[in-house]
Amino acid sequence: xxxxxxxxxxxxxxxxxxxxxxxxxxxxxxxxxxxxxxxxxxxxxxxxxxxxxxxxxxxxxxxxxxxxxxxxxxxxxxxxxxxxxxxxxxxxxxxxxxxxxxxxxxxxxxxxxxxxxxxxxxxxxxxxxxxxxxxxxxxxxxxxxxxxxxxxxxxxxxxxxxxxxxxxxxxxxxxxxxxxxxxxxxxxxxxxxxxxxxxxx
Amino acid sequence: xxxxxxxxxxxxxxxxxxxxxxxxxxxxxxxxxxxxxxxxxxxxxxxxxxxxxxxxxxxxxxxxxxxxxxxxxxxxxxxxxxxxxxxxxxxxxxxxxxxxxxxxxxxxxxxxxxxxxxxxxxxxxxxxxxxxxxxxxxxxxxxxxxxxxxxxxxxxxxxxxxxxxxxxxxxxxxxxxxxxxxxxxxxxxxxxxxxxxxxxxxxxxxxxxxxxxxxxxxxxxxxxxxxxxxxxxxxxxxxxxxxxxxxxxxxxxxxxxxxxxxxxxxxxx
Numbered sequence: 478x479x480x481x482x483x484x485x486x487x488x489x490x491x492x493x494x495x496x497x498x499x500x501x502x503x504x505x506x507x508x509x510x511x512x513x514x515x516x517x518x519x520x521x522x523x524x525x526x527x528x529x530x531x532x533x534x535x536x537x538x539x540x541x542x543x544x545x546x547x548x549x550x551x552x553x554x555x556x557x558x559x560x561x562x563x564x565x566x567x568x569x570x571x572x573x574x575x576x577x578x579x580x581x582x583x584x585x586x587x588x589x590x591x592x593x594x595x596x597x598x599x600x601x602x603x604x605x606x607x608x609x610x611x612x613x614x615x616x617x618x619x620x621x622x623x624x625x626x627x628x629x630x631x632x633x634x635x636x637x638x639x640x641x642x643x644x645x646x647x648x649x650x651x652x653x654x655x656x657x658x659x660x661x662x663x664x665x666x667x668x669x670x671x672x673x674x675x676x677x678x
Numbered sequence: 679x680x681x682x683x684x685x686x687x688x689x690x691x692x693x694x695x696x697x698x699x700x701x702x703x704x705x706x707x708x709x710x711x712x713x714x715x716x717x718x719x720x721x722x723x724x725x726x727x728x729x730x731x732x733x734x735x736x737x738x739x740x741x742x743x744x745x746x747x748x749x750x751x752x753x754x755x756x757x758x759x760x761x762x763x764x765x766x767x768x769x770x771x772x773x774x775x776x777x778x779x780x781x782x783x784x785x786x787x788x789x790x791x792x793x794x795x796x797x798x799x800x801x802x803x804x805x806x807x808x809x810x811x812x813x814x815x816x817x818x819x820x821x822x823x824x825x826x827x828x829x830x831x832x833x834x835x836x837x838x839x840x841x842x843x844x845x846x847x848x849x850x851x852x853x854x855x856x857x858x859x860x861x862x863x864x865x866x867x868x869x870x871x872x873x874x875x876x877x878x879x880x881x882x883x884x885x886x887x888x889x890x891x892x893x894x895x896x897x898x899x900x901x902x903x904x905x906x907x908x909x910x911x912x913x914x915x916x917x918x919x920x921x922x923x924x925x926x927x928x929x930x931x932x933x934x935x936x937x938x939x940x941x942x943x944x945x946x947x
Contacts, residue, residue, distance in 0.1 A: 507917055513715065514696075514704040515767065516917045575911075577921060582906065590905060643904060646765070647814050647885060649712040 484547050492555035496534075499527050500566060521570045528563035529641065529655050531556060532634045536662040544665070554610050557630070561607040564600055592643035599636035602629050634659045680843040682754055684774045689832060690758035691929075696769040696914045698840045704913060705847045706763065707866055708814050709798065709805040716807075717847035724804045724867070726851040735872035736791035743781065745851045748837055752776040756841070757834055759857035761864075762896045762928045768910045773855050774838035779829040787825070787873050794828040795878030796821045796854060797870040815881050821865035822878030822892065823856065826937055832857055832930060835868070858930040860894045891947040895938070896928035900947050 503523045506512045512519040535556040542548050576583050586593040606627055608614070615623045638656035645652055695701075707717040729745040758772045782794070798819035802808040808817050827833065836855045837844055844850040849866025856863050862882050872878070882890035889903050898908045909921040927934050938946075 510916065514700040514913050515714065515911075517911065517919075518714075518767075520917070574917060579921075582909070585906065589901075592904060645712075646882075647708070647712070648812075649814060650812075 524567035531560040596640040684754040721846035736788040738786040764860035773836040775834035775836035791873035858927040898924040
């Protein structure tokens with residue numbers, strides 16, 4: 478595959494500080510009290526939305542490689558782990574600041590509120606993916622099994638978008654747009670690249 | 679910002695009101711966008727003069743009330759009320775307004791009238807939320823009260839807050855305030871009031887009848903299908919503010935509970 482080396486000049490570790498800048502910005506806003514009258518929701522929703530955006534960035538790596546012939550795969554692990562960090566931060570804000578560790582209310586939320594149930598399910602599925610996002614785990618599980626496990630991210634991303642959609646009133650555009658982007662990024666995976674189609678026919 | 683002369687009311691709460699900034703920068707007013715800060719950004723595009731509320735339906739004396747009349751022909755009262763949003767946050771807002779009952783009486787309501795229906799202005803040129811290709815809600819925004827609710831001393835038409843003329847993002851120039859119901863019942867920028875025999879439609883009830891009933895009284899025991907209504911977050915307390923328990927009828931039960939005697943409030947939510 479023709480690949481301009483400029484696309485991958487940036488070292489992988491730089492993904493972390495860059496992709497976590499919005500989190501730093503939100504947390505700084507919370508500390509310096511510049512998030513407006515309802516800082517909790519700005520922080521909670523902002524972190525959740527960034528988790529979705531970073532997940533989308535991770536899902537875009539494969540289509541970008543297939544259709545634009547740009548190989549960014551070396552950044553994918555870092556992107557996935559950053560998404561996990563956003564989810565952890567989002568969940569922490571919900572548990573500690575929003576629900577204030579009222580475990581009875583949190584338990585009731587998980588059981589009775591579909592958007593919480595789905596959000597929690599997405600978090601639980603994300604844990605093994607984060608835990609196996611290292612070379613040792615790929616070797617230990619074997620490449621095929623590791624890939625199979627990590628396809629869970631497709632379900633996680635869809636759950637994440639539905640989690641957002643179920644929490645809003647009426648049908649504002651943002652959650653619908655996230656869901657459509659995620660579905661589109663999953664759908665293009667079903668399209669075989671043209672080159673291979675031609676050789677097959 | 680124009681000051682209003684108003685007298686204190688015994689119906690006010692002695693809780694500390696939210697700051698002018700909180701009250702005017704954190705709004706739900708979908709005619710100007712769905713984000714909480716959208717109304718503060720865009721509502722200045724609305725012109726609120728001239729303005730009149732058309733009053734009709736089952737009255738012997740139909741007509742109009744001009745905003746100038748409202749501001750000059752009535753005694754304005756400061757009404758410091760709790761406001762509980764259906765989204766489980768709350769504020770304390772010092773409204774300036776007129777008892778709705780005083781206004782209703784001018785129009786000689788017929789005996790058959792049982793409800794009062796309200797409508798918000800439709801003016802897409804000045805209300806950008808009404809210009810979108812996929813309307814977020816069916817316009818005009820509509821709300822309604824039972825006539826006894828409308829006549830209750832706590833129900834007011836508000837023309838200001840914090841002692842000043844109503845800011846556009848809060849529903850200028852005149853809006854309803856019914857403090858024992860979820861905030862969306864308190865319809866903004868009213869252009870029409872109609873007295874009817876049948877229960878009028880209300881926008882959120884039409885949009886999602888399972889989630890938003892006609893009554894929409896604040897009730898910690900009846901959850902929204904998607905979230906709990908047992909507690910609320912008081913805006914203005916910062917990041918670490920403790921959640922507070924939501925009170926039945928938003929704490930106005932002593933005054934209004936009798937309006938609903940014998941009604942199953944899980945059914946008439």
